Amino acid sequence: MEMLMDSSQAEHSFLSSVTASERTLNPYVTGTSVVAIKYKDGILMAADMGGSYGYTLRYKSVERLKPVGKHSLLGASGEISDFQEILRYLDELILYDNMWDDGNSLGPKEVHSYLTRVMYNRRNKFNPLWNSLILGGVKNGQKYLGMVSMIGVNFEDNHVATGFGNHLARPILRDEWHDNLSFEDGVKLLEKCMRVLLYRDTTAVNKLQIAKITEEGVTISQPYSLKTFWGYSAFQNPTVHAEGSW
């Protein structure tokens, strides 16, 4: 495969060294799944607070849910540094939106569209922001929940998830989600999903935050942990039926 174009051209000079390729090839510090649902008053979103460095659980207090402007909430999985970069882009976007000072404001649909453009354009330059993003919000009574992937795939739905959440949480949500969930039921549903992810995703961590966004604004909970149960009979004497094992 020929050399792919990157963000800075290599300098060719007989006296200086050639600049190396500077584009994202792998993620380094990553966050795992984010799960989100629409409920009666708005959107509920959950994510754990782990920042993994490969298989090492390096950072245990990473906030992966952040408010954006007045009407939106952003959750991200994938490369944490790229998430921070995205937050800087959005900061600037919201700043300019506020500077118009004209009563108009960017709603969740607009922010989601903007993020889709950013992710897709980076993907086209072969220098992606290595994230899967979930954007949820409420504006003028309209609830909005969307997802954007690192290659710019985007869609809206009543419940979305990133990474492992797509495989483990969404089947649960497909069965148990319904319109007009109460806050308590919504949280219970999300906790059920997060618990499954905790059991089965090796990069998941038992310290999570749940955020809600309604017409009134954003609330992100304090970190807390889920109860887990390991007392299954099959886990006692696990090697009792294994041949040649001790």
Added chain:
Amino acid sequence: MFRNQYDTDVTTWSPTGRLFQVEYSMEAVKQGSAAIGLRSKTHVVLACVNKANSELSSHQKKIFKVDDHIGVAIAGLTADGRVLSRYMRSEAINHSFTYESPLPVGRLVVQLADKAQVCTQRSWKRPYGVGLLVGGLDESGAHLYYNCPSGNYFEYQAFAIGSRSQAAKTYLERRFENFTNSSREDLIKDALIATRETLQGEKLKSSICTVSVVGVGEPFHILDQETVQQLIDTFELVTEEEPPAPEPASEPAAADQGGAEQGAGAEQGAAPDEGVAPMDI
């Protein structure tokens, strides 16, 4: 306005603090044929008079669709108007593409005004010679703005620009307080009547005017000639039945049932012409 030694350059101030070139560019707007705009809470109507150079030629296009929710009517150098419309369309579509949401009219108008201002502060440019009536809908309702070559912009309930626009403005000033709650039909009717005011006796026909509407649930579009002619006919019949007292300006010689030619020309805001007989020849 007379020539003076400070009016050659747009970048030269006069001792009294005026930029004559900018003021001259606003004169160009006054020379163009009239354009009128009115808005209610839910609709904006833009109308204009189409002057053709000769009977052989077509009319100049003076109303442009910028997006489904924004339209613009121009008066002055129509070439400048076309270029600015293209800019507006570009801005609207770029916003739509990035945010999947219609560009708020207020923001477009500010961008337009800033663009016009640049031309008043560069020695190698000249101001745009066109006034724009921008009408559109956004989250906060229906809006009508006037963009000036000077780079200023104002929001209006109703406004008219171009030649003999004062006649239309006088009519609108009398009636504007009712516009907020006007129905779509009444708003169009008022626009047509205001347009007729600028014609100074010439009969209002759909072939010499253009009317466009944008409203809640109604994307911006220009009404076709037949529809406009029907509307003209409707209110011309009505004004014949109405007593002259309430709106003297809407009366002038409009009371012809068969749509026959006018007898006397009507002065703007003059006393109603009673006793004009239809020409039976």
